[in-house]
Amino acid sequence: MLSKRFPVGAEDVEGTKEIGFLGFMPISISKGLEPVVWSTLDGAIVSKVDTLLEKIKSQYSNLEGLPPDRIVPTVGLNIGRVEASNTKLVFWDLGGQPGLRSIWEKYYEEAHAVIYVVDAASPSRFEDSKSALEKVLRHEDLQGAPLLILANKQDLADAVSAEEVARYLDLKKLDERAYTFLAVSSYDGLGIKESVNWLVDVMERSKRTEMLQLRAGANLISN
Numbered sequence: 001m002l003s004k005r006f007p008v009g010a011e012d013v014e015g016t017k018e019i020g021f022l023g024f025m026p027i028s029i030s031k032g033l034e035p036v037v038w039s040t041l042d043g044a045i046v047s048k049v050d051t052l053l054e055k056i057k058s059q060y061s062n063l064e065g066l067p068p069d070r071i072v073p074t075v076g077l078n079i080g081r082v083e084a085s086n087t088k089l090v091f092w093d094l095g096g097q098p099g100l101r102s103i104w105e106k107y108y109e110e111a112h113a114v115i116y117v118v119d120a121a122s123p124s125r126f127e128d129s130k131s132a133l134e135k136v137l138r139h140e141d142l143q144g145a146p147l148l149i150l151a152n153k154q155d156l157a158d159a160v161s162a163e164e165v166a167r168y169l170d171l172k173k174l175d176e177r178a179y180t181f182l183a184v185s186s187y188d189g190l191g192i193k194e195s196v197n198w199l200v201d202v203m204e205r206s207k208r209t210e211m212l213q214l215r216a217g218a219n220l221i222s223n
């Protein structure tokens with residue numbers, strides 16, 4: 001279904017179910033600098049998606065993930081493929097810097113679920129996280145998509161809990177989609193398996209997954 005628009009597609013692996021695609025919607029701000037300015041590599045860049053994706057990949061394969069000091073801010077798109085609970089997952093990691101957020105919506109239509117990563121150790125950025133996420137959720141192409149919000153960086157002493165992130169984000173009108181807030185650390189792996197399990201479970205039961213699979217089948221037939 002994706003192959004026309006994206007270089008990534010769903011390949012079949014024997015014994016696995018194709019469950020689909022997840023949008024990683026990171027928030028990352030370059031403190032007033034132009035987003036594509038690479039000098040923001042000094043740690044001013046905020047949230048932690050590549051690091052998280054590498055951790056997920058290493059937990060679900062025998063391969064070592066990239067070490068955090070080799071990870072640079074995402075300017076285009078990173079793709080991670082993982083097999084968990086006999087289910088094949090494809091993660092799209094999109095850059096979170098403000099100037100890059102406009103490309104997120106190109107991926108909404110075909111996303112089965114959304115993971116939104118918040119830097120739980122940076123409360124000063126919660127307001128921006130909240131407004132960017134509200135915009136994501138208002139988009140009609142993401143209707144009914146399950147939402148996993150991760151309070152990342154739990155290895156840091158000043159990180160707030162998932163409950164506190166939930167309170168700060170104070171999301172309204174989420175009742176039509178499955179969602180949850182979970183605490184994770186992309187450094188030590190806390191909460192990662194629980195997060196992936198939640199996603200797989202919810203996606204398997206989601207009407208949106210059903211709708212996307214039907215549409216993919218119809219596209220195959222018409223081609």
Ligand SMILES: Nc1nc2c(ncn2[C@@H]2O[C@H](COP(=O)(O)OP(=O)(O)OP(=O)(O)O)[C@@H](O)[C@H]2O)c(=O)[nH]1
Nearest residue numbers: 026028047048049050051073074096153185186187
């Ligand atoms: N302490 C701690 N630092 C983290 C964690 N996850 C990521 N970082 C650090 O946060 C910085 C940014 O991480 P990235 O993974 O590049 O974040 P990103 O959201 O992909 O950033 P963009 O690609 O710019 O959207 C890096 O310095 C990481 O090492 C974590 O769980 N704990």
Ligand SMILES: [Mg+2]
Nearest residue numbers: 049050073074
């Ligand atoms: Mg990134």
